[in-house]
Structure formats: C-alpha cells, structure tokens
Amino acid sequence: MALRFLSAGESHGRGYTVIVEGLPAGLPVSLELLSSELARRRRGWGRGPRMALERDVIEVWSGLRDGLTTGAPLSICLDNTEWRSWRGAMDPHQVDQQAQDKVVSCPRPGHADLPGRLKYGHLDMRNVLERSSARATAGWTLAGTVARALLIGLGIQVRGAVTSIGGVHLADPSSDEEWARAVRSNMGCPREADESPLINRIDSAKEEGYSLGGTFVVSIKDMPTGVGSYVEWDRRLDGRLAGALMSIPAIKGVSLGDGFDLADRPGIEAHDEIHLEGEALIRRTNRAGGIEGGMTNGQEVMLRAAMKPIPTMKDSLPSVDLSTMEAHRAHVERCDVCAVPAACVVGEAMAAWVAASAIVEQFGGDRFEDLSRRVQDHRSRISNG
Ligand SMILES: Cc1cc2nc3c(=O)[nH]c(=O)nc-3n(C[C@H](O)[C@H](O)[C@H](O)COP(=O)(O)O)c2cc1C
Helix, strand or coil: CCCEEEEEECCCCCEEEEEEECCCECCECCHHHHHHHHHHHCCCCCCCCHHHHCCEEEEEEECEECCEECCCCEEEEEEECCHHHHCCCCCCCCCCCHHHHCCCCCCCCCCCHHHHHHHHCCCCCHHHHHHHCCCHHHHHHHHHHHHHHHHHHCCCEEEEEEEEECCEECCCCCCHHHHHHHHHCCCCCCCHHHHHHHHHHHHHHHHHCCCCCEEEEEEEECCCCCCECCCCHHHCHHHHHHHHHHCCCCEEEEEECCHHHHHHCCHHHCCCCCEEECCEEECCCCCCCCEECCEECCCCEEEEEEECCCCCCCCCCEEEECCCCEEEECCCCCCCCCCHHHHHHHHHHHHHHHHHHHHHHHHCCCEHHHHHHHHHHHHHHHHCC
16 A cells, blocks of 8 residues: 545645545554644744744544554644634635735746646636645645654654755754754754854845745665665655655755765765675765665665745845736745745655655555564564675
C-alpha cells in the first residue's frame, strides 16, 4: 500500500482538511506533535502581521483512536480563525458585498496570479490566490508530521537548519546538539551567535521595504540502507525528495549532498571512497548526501533548498490592472519580509513524507508492529552483510 495525502482549503476559507491514507494501524500520533510542528511553521523574524492573527486550531476527525491510527484514512481539520471576518467574501454559494473590496485585478509578479487567471479564466484572481497561498503548507506540515511520527517509531530523525538569509551565510550544524538547537530555535539557527546577524539583515530589509530569501538544509538520519531504487526513474529516492522540496512555494533550487559544488571539482574529490574498518565498510566523507543510485547508502541524507525572496513587498512591484488594462502596482495581500525559517519546517515535513512513503511502499504491513519488525530485520540483514 502506498501512502498518499490530499489537502483541501483556501487561505481565507473555513479551514484546511488533510486526509492521509495508507497508514498502518497502531502508529502513535499525538496532538502535541502535530501542534508543535505547526507552531514551528509559524516561527521566524520578519513574518507578516497575519502570523499574530492566525491560531492553529486542529481537530482529528477520523482514523485515530486513543492516540493510535486505526488503519482507516486519517483526517485532520485545521481551523482558520480569520475566516469569521472573511465569511461573506468567501461564501461558497453567494458572496456578499464584502467580496467587492477583495477583488484582485492586479496580478502579483512571482505568484500564481497571472498564469492562474489565464489557465482557469478567473476574472477575480482571488480565486487563484486563495488556493495558491503558502498557507496550504500548514496542511502539508500536518501530513508530514504524521509521516514524522512513523519515522520516529522506526528510529529515524528528520531535522532542519537555516543556512543563509539574504546573503548572510551560516555553517551547517556539526553535531547532534547543534541540530537540536536549530530545530528548537525561532530562527532555525544551529548556534546562538548565528541569530543576530540574520535578525539584523531582516531588520534592515524591512526598513528599506524589500524581502529576503535564503537557504536551509534538511537531514534524514538513520534511514535504513537501500530505500529507493535505481531500477526506474520514479523510484529513485533522490528524485522524489527533490520533487517534494521543490513543490514548496518559493523554493527555486534543491540539491543533495555537495550538490552544485560537485560540478566544479575533480572526480577524485567528488565521491565517498569505500574503506574497510575491521569487517565494516565505511565512508570518511558524505559528499553524495546519503544517496547513491537513487538508494540510501546508510549515510545521513542531506538535502539543501534555496528560497527566493517573498514576492510581495511593502512597495509592490509594477503590474497591470487587468480590469482597465492600465499600468498599476501589484495587489498586496500579505508580506512576510522573510519566511526561510518557516519554509525549513515545511521542508522537513515534505522530506519526512517522502521518506515515510518510500519505507511503507518497500516494507509494507497493515500493522505498525509488522512494518517496524520488517525494517528491523532488514537492518540486521544489512549489518550482517
Ligand atoms: C512559509 C512560506 C511563507 C510565505 N509567505 C509569503 C508571504 O507572506 N507573501 C508572499 O507574497 N509570498 C509568500 N510566500 C511565497 C509564495 O507563496 C510563493 O512565492 C508563491 O506561491 C508562488 O510560488 P512560486 O514562488 O513557487 O512560483 C511564502 C512561502 C512559504 C513557503
């Protein structure tokens, strides 16, 4: 059975619903874990005022009983606390006068607005904006957190850290403590001293009215060896992970291991030599980022993603009012100055989703205990050569 999730909802609608299907029965999923990951997605410095207004109120509607999955589809509803003030404008049957004030006729460069209008024919681009909004990634984070719960149960950790904002670069985490700090920290930073240079950079961008992008790294630690496959393009784990991270709004680049740097290096400095230590096969480097030939090789999986600067800024970009066909500044909906620490949490969730999906496909089992035993047997077989 494959894992799959579907999400439904709009940014200012009633809320988001996420349905996760294909989970084994007996997997512990706690409300605390779901809530704490959603809270992490709200983190960062320079988030827009909406972060203060929104409250993430979640309710599990099905598929979970007494804290354990039942094997039935798991559905989770995320309430939109702002919906009350948007009710009239977002009414599914007949919008009221309020909707007139919320019409979007000046597409925002860097958003789905213009191609979405041309594709679906929406004269009011609010229909595009509401669904293309990155608010949807709260729902993806919920699905990814369910996947994270499955990975935790198998002894696999997914962690993330911010590695740059607006050209201010940080070193990757170099110890479990630094990873743990990055996961806890409001800015996703591995070391306390990293925070103020990032905050200063965001403050100066805010003062001057522009937005910033940046990069983050996601690690998947203790994946079983041999997850994914080289036998078909769509079974390669590297491709699946890259696709999932790339699907996050505003992510414009994804790499694995030493990624783009490898292109400039001679071959002797680009791979991870295989050595014998006693009877164990070991590597002294992890340039491949834990995946060779589309399969995990037993090393830590290391992914990196680049986020473009948020397209909405205080002074919006030049655009055209499509109702008059005259030059006009783009519509302004909401403006985080920088959302890299939040995107990193979404990146962790999407990486967890792909890792858990590949494991469920490969090892299967209707009960979590069966899946867990199969993974354990596989690990022992590999470690015994
Ligand atoms: C966590 C997160 C928060 C975001 N916040 C904003 C925002 O406040 N304003 C904005 O214009 N874009 C924001 N974006 C980026 C847009 O959603 C994204 O650029 C847009 O949907 C177009 O997608 P594309 O950049 O992948 O083409 C955010 C993205 C993420 C991942």
